[in-house]
Amino acid sequence: MFDYLIVGAGFAGAVLAERLAKKSNKKVLIIDKRKHIGGNAYDYYNESGILIHKYGPHIFHTNSPKVFAYLSEFTLWRPYEHKVLASVRNKLLPIPINLNTVNGLYGHNFDSAQLAAYFDQIKEPIETIRTSEDVVLSQVGRDLYETFFRGYTRKQWGMDPSELDKMVTSRIPTRIDCDDRYFTDTFQYMPLHGYTRMFENMLDHPNIHIALNTSYTEIKKYVGFKNLIFTGPVDEYFDYCYGHLPYRSLQFVHKTVDQAQFQSVAVVNYPNDQDYTRITEYKHLTGQEHAKTSITYEYPSWNGDPYYPVPKPENAALYQQYKLLTETLPNVHFVGRLGTYRYYNMDQVVAQALTLYDKLSGKKSVNEVL
Numbered sequence: 001m002f003d004y005l006i007v008g009a010g011f012a013g014a015v016l017a018e019r020l021a022k023k024s025n026k027k028v029l030i031i032d033k034r035k036h037i038g039g040n041a042y043d044y045y046n047e048s049g050i051l052i053h054k055y056g057p058h059i060f061h062t063n064s065p066k067v068f069a070y071l072s073e074f075t076l077w078r079p080y081e082h083k084v085l086a087s088v089r090n091k092l093l094p095i096p097i098n099l100n101t102v103n104g105l106y107g108h109n110f111d112s113a114q115l116a117a118y119f120d121q122i123k124e125p126i127e128t129i130r131t132s133e134d135v136v137l138s139q140v141g142r143d144l145y146e147t148f149f150r151g152y153t154r155k156q157w158g159m160d161p162s163e164l165d166k167m168v169t170s171r172i173p174t175r176i177d178c179d180d181r182y183f184t185d186t187f188q189y190m191p192l193h194g195y196t197r198m199f200e201n202m203l204d205h206p207n208i209h210i211a212l213n214t215s216y217t218e219i220k221k222y223v224g225f226k227n228l229i230f231t232g233p234v235d236e237y238f239d240y241c242y243g244h245l246p247y248r249s250l251q252f253v254h255k256t257v258d259q260a261q262f263q264s265v266a267v268v269n270y271p272n273d274q275d276y277t278r279i280t281e282y283k284h285l286t287g288q289e290h291a292k293t294s295i296t297y298e299y300p301s302w303n304g305d306p307y308y309p310v311p312k313p314e315n316a317a318l319y320q321q322y323k324l325l326t327e328t329l330p331n332v333h334f335v336g337r338l339g340t341y342r343y344y345n346m347d348q349v350v351a352q353a354l355t356l357y358d359k360l361s362g363k364k365s366v367n368e369v370l
């Protein structure tokens with residue numbers, strides 16, 4: 001009899017397994033239907049000995065000292081500030097849009113004050129910002145929107161930015177200086193020996209039992225458990241009784257090429273020209289030295305593993321129906337990107353899992369959580 005069965009060995013499941021086992025002395029069984037731990041953050045050395053991310057580039061960044069301190073118990077870090085270029089009109093220009101992006105695209109020689117005045121002139125007045133189209137048009141106007149955002153978003157999400165909640169493109173700021181970092185968080189690091197090693201350290205405890213290649217439906221008949229933590233898709237748990245929540249998927253095409261460097265930065269985005277959205281070269285992230293280099297192309301799709309909850313009003317409404325059902329099950333807890341249908345970064349999932357742990361261990365009341 002386990003105190004907890006935890007479904008999913010990604011960030012949400014691993015954080016809860018670690019806390020419950022180590023801090024609360026609970027007996028935990030953590031399962032994953034995949035053959036590895038780490039969830040979507042899983043990394044491994046490929047056939048050429050290059051460390052790559054199986055499910056696309058994962059860059060750790062957070063403003064939370066608590067999350068950073070917590071994960072630092074399980075890994076050393078490599079400082080890394082992420083840089084992205086967009087391939088548009090036969091040029092490679094910085095994204096998020098900054099001073100060099102606009103000067104490079106149009107051949108201007110603006111300074112920051114001139115760029116601010118230019119944005120004021122070209123931005124479209126939108127009274128209430130609701131959609132991902134509104135966000136960008138209201139900041140940088142139509143040409144920059146169509147050049148950098150419309151095509152990419154249509155490809156990535158299979159729908160127009162005007163159909164998506166504003167939170168999607170709000171992830172990308174607009175800058176009037178030359179700061180070309182993708183993120184500005186206080187803590188920006190990669191786990192020195194990779195994510196999988198960090199997960200191994202989290203789960204290395206006598207109270208934690210791990211079963212891989214094991215799905216919830218197949219194991220639930222055979223094991224006894226008092227409580228369940230479910231980090232898989234919430235609609236799957238309830239047999240899709242209200243219908244399917246949409247998830248956008250990706251097909252990853254991994255390649256290794258016989259050259260030391262493929263591109264000048266870790267990620268190059270292709271908003272308009274290709275079927276893939278972006279190419280990632282891992283050595284920029286990991287700092288690994290190798291005569292060859294490995295890259296990944298991402299092709300968005302509706303088929304495949306559920307990666308992205310799709311932020312739009314009708315999906316939020318459908319999720320609310322499932323959420324009401326979750327509240328009827330006192331010994332079952334839903335957490336993580338799929339369990340709570342939220343477009344969360346890794347650090348947000350860690351924070352959410354730590355908060356749930358506080359509730360389970362009696363440090364916080366039910367109403368304060370999630």
Ligand code: FAD
Nearest residue numbers: 008010011012033039040056058059216232336337345346
């Ligand atoms: P997951 O990692 O998805 O783990 C859930 C696990 O549950 C999976 O391993 C799954 O196999 C398992 N599971 C599901 N159902 C069952 C079942 N029925 N039985 C058994 N097992 C089951 N975040 C960042 O902060 N920075 C980034 O740069 C970044 N890049 C990303 C790039 C891509 C392409 C994607 C898709 C996501 C990215 N993220 C990034 C987000 C990050 O992946 C998530 O925030 C995080 O991994 C979510 O952790 P989780 O535990 O909630 O879910």
Ligand code: UDP
Nearest residue numbers: 086095148149152153156168169171172269
């Ligand atoms: N986006 C875009 N063009 C870009 C980069 C991002 O249109 O060059 C939009 C797109 O809708 C994307 C969203 O901004 O899905 C968020 O980008 P982010 O890089 O955060 O996406 P993720 O890494 O989560 O896939």
